Amino acid sequence: MKNLKEQMALALVSIFLGLILSIQFKTINKTVGEGVLPTQRAQQLAVELKKIQGERDLQLKRLEELETKIKQYEKGEADKNVYAENLYKDTLKYRMLAGYVDLEGPGITLEINDPPIDLQFGEQYSPIVDELDIILQIVSILNAAEAEAISINDQRYTSYTEIVRAGDHIEINGVSTNSPIVIKAIGDPSTLESALAFKGGIVWQLENYDYIIHINQEKKIVIPKYRKIKEFIYSKPMEDGAN
Template identity: 30%
Template sequence: MRKRSNWMRRVSSFFDKRGRPILFAIVFLVLGFILAFSYRTFGKDAQHDQLSSSAFLAEEKYRGELIEQQERNRELSDDIGVKQEEIRAYERSFLEQEEDHADLVEEAKDLRLLLGVVPAMGQGLRVTLKDAEYDPIEQNPNDYIVHESHIFKVINELRISGAQGISINGQRITHNSYIKCTGPVITVDGRTFPAPFVIEAVGKMDVLHEALYLKGGVVDRLLLDNIVVTTEQIKNLQLAAVGEES
C-alpha cells in the first residue's frame, strides 16, 4: 500500500509540474483548428453566395428582356392574324365585284410582303450585328455576344417603322418565325447561322435608318450591351420569298 501511495503521489506531482502546459497546448491546438476550419467554411459560403447572387441578377435581367420580347412577338402575331383575315376578305370581295380595287390590291400586296409569301424588292436597310471582342479569362463571354433579344429589338423596330420584308442572313422572316440563340450562333426556323448576323429590310431606307438611331433607341441599347452595330442604306435590295432562300 505504501508503494502504491508513493507511485500515485509521483504521478500527481508529474501532472502538476508538466501536465498543465501540455494540456493547455492541446486545448489551444484544438481551438486553433476549429477556428481555421470555421473561417474556411464560412468564407467559402460567403463567396459562393455573392457569386450566386450576381448570377441570379443577370439571369433575372435576361429573363425579363426575353419575356418582354415574347410579349411583343405575340402582339405582332396577333396583328398579322388580323391582316391575314383582311386579305381573305379582300379576295372574296374581288370575286364578287369587277370594279377597280387598285388601293385594295396595293394593300394586299403589302400584306403578302409582310407574310413573306412573295419576294421583296426595293430600297432598304442592312443592319449587321457582331460580337464584341473580350478576354475570356477576365470577362464573361455571354456579355459580349449577340443574343436573340438583340435581334428581336432590331426586327421589331424595323417592322414598326414600315419594313415590307425582313430577312436574317438570307432567311426570310415571317409572323411566326422561330429565333433562338445557342451560344455564338442563332437558329432561325430550323436553320443555324453564325455571327455576324445580317438583318435586311425592304422599306424607306431613310425612315428605317432614323428609327434605329433615335436617341435612346435600338442602336444605343445595343451599344450598351457591347454589341457592334453597323448599318448600310441600299437603293436596290432583294429578299427571297419563304421557301425560295438559297
C-alpha cells in the same frame, strides 16, 4: 516426346491467335457493319449523302417549276378581264404580305458583330446569338417604322418565323446561323435608320456593350421569300355571317 510437346504448344498458340482474330472481327462488324471496312462505310455514307442532296435539289427545282406555273396561270387569267386582273393583284399582294414572294427595294442593312476578342472574357460580354430578345426588339422597331419586309441572315421574317437558341448558334426558320447577325429591311431608308440609330436607341445600347455595329442605307435590297410550307390543320375560313 519433345516433338509432341512442341506440336501441342504450337496448337495452343494457333487456337489462341484464332480466338483473338475472331473477337477482333466481331468487334469491327459491330462498329462499322458486317462485312464492311471503315473506308467502305465512309464511301457508302458519302454516296447516301449525295443521293439525299440530289433529292433535295430535285424537290426545290420542282417547287420552283410549280411556282412558275402558278404565276403563268395567274397572269394568263389576269389578261382576260379587269376583274381577273384585280384578283391577280390582290393575290400577289397577300403573297407578299405572307412572305411567299422574293422582294427588292430600298431600305437598310444592320450588321451586328460580337465584341472584339480582347473583351470577350469580360463580365458583360455575351455573343449576339445569346441576345434573342435584342434581335426580336430590332424586328419590332423596324415593323413600327413601317418596314415592308425583313430578313435575318437571309431568312425571311414572317408571322410564322421561329428563332430559337441551339447550342452555340441560333436557328431561324429551321436554318442554323451564327454571328454576325445581318438584318435587312425594305422601306424608307431614312425612317428605318432613324428608328434604330437615335441617341439612347437600340444601336446606341449595343455599341455601349461593345458590339460592333454597321448600319447602311441601301438603294436596293433583296429579301428572299419564306421557304417553309405552312399547312392549316385546325383552322378553316368562316362563312359570311357566321358567329
